[in-house]
Amino acid sequence: MPDIGHRRWAIAEGYIPSGSVSQDHALVSHEAVCLLNAGEKDADIAITLFFTDRDPVGPYRVKLGARRTLHLRFNDLQDPAPVPRDTSYASVIESSVPIVVQHTRLDSRHPNIALLSTVGYAEA
Amino acid sequence: MPDIGHRRWAIAEGYIPSGSVSQDHALVSHEAVCLLNAGEKDADIAITLFFTDRDPVGPYRVKLGARRTLHLRFNDLQDPAPVPRDTSYASVIESSVPIVVQHTRLDSRHPNIALLSTVGYAEA
């Protein structure tokens, strides 16, 4: 399949609540970036995080094979540093080949969950 | 009415929870792709699903008449294979004529429902 997407994306919203009503992995409060590489070449992806009152952190490096998707939780990022909880951040995602990026948050601070999702901003 | 949209779309987020608080069809956890063909020609649509650690599955073939909309649940796809539950996936939607694609999830794992929706990524 021909590739689809762009090489440079941004997500201006980011926030991982520290609280959760459940310790079930699927229902822990989390923030994820869904990455799709529909094309025939593997993608080298670099994620940079931006904050309100300190310098950016990154790059976080991720590999995404050809014709694969990865739903990456920001909660799980560790290198070069874990993502702070209860802190606003934003992200820029840069890829060696065109990909599609979608952002999702599951918030389970309260007795029920809330969801949000939106396609990232793609630099044409 | 003149057509509106694009012929190639991608949705990087996909996940059908296996649990639901209700067996009412309208409230069962589901993930849907809303397709609009506003133009005067019927659309032949092919959906391909992408996964984290195996090859893509598809195409799932769908017909959408001129001047019609279809809100298709991924839960209902059967041919060539049902969509696995509790599994991350992504999708590419290709159409013979321009269409508009929007993605919606209703999550009723917990005692209350959560909703998300976003317009897909359109390849210009």
Next chain:
Amino acid sequence: MPDIGHRRWAIAEGYIPSGSVSQDHALVSHEAVCLLNAGEKDADIAITLFFTDRDPVGPYRVKLGARRTLHLRFNDLQDPAPVPRDTSYASVIESSVPIVVQHTRLDSRHPNIALLSTVGYAEA
């Protein structure tokens, strides 16, 4: 202020649940289209609704003054016909001047509310 937006928009998702936990106007289940006319000329807007198995209905005609916003509930549309509940639909919004269109649903079928929102698809 110079205008911003496009003259032709589509929202592929549409569904008004018939049930609500509250009869409070703000909390009744509803689906809305938020229209912004930031420019200096009044807008004549025509909305056409599309369905799964019958012909489109419309146009619903709406006026939106210069430098004004209107958050229009599909629930309130009456002419040429009310919007059926518990029925999937899609919409195309056409304007005489550039506008911005965002789609929102508040679902209060269950004991708690759920929200979704997304910017419409704009025909470039």
Next chain:
Amino acid sequence: MPDIGHRRWAIAEGYIPSGSVSQDHALVSHEAVCLLNAGEKDADIAITLFFTDRDPVGPYRVKLGARRTLHLRFNDLQDPAPVPRDTSYASVIESSVPIVVQHTRLDSRHPNIALLSTVGYAEA
């Protein structure tokens, strides 16, 4: 890092509910605009609010440093006037350098929270 985004954005949806189930700052009903300035120059940002039946209010002036993000609550805007509660509005965001804009609402009127988020409309 090179900048990413646009200088002119619009969000057609806006509504701050007056009620909240919690007075915890993180869980009070709020509407926010997430701004990302990934580039190397500081941004001077002007926000104008639009209403249904009166003239626009603004500009609200915000500074956003190079390589910083700001998650600004409309609830907190005071100059030239606070944002009315329980009132529909829309916004246009103009920046001296390219930025990315995403819109989020947390609604805690009911015993549980609901979330929505979407990338704003960017004027190409």
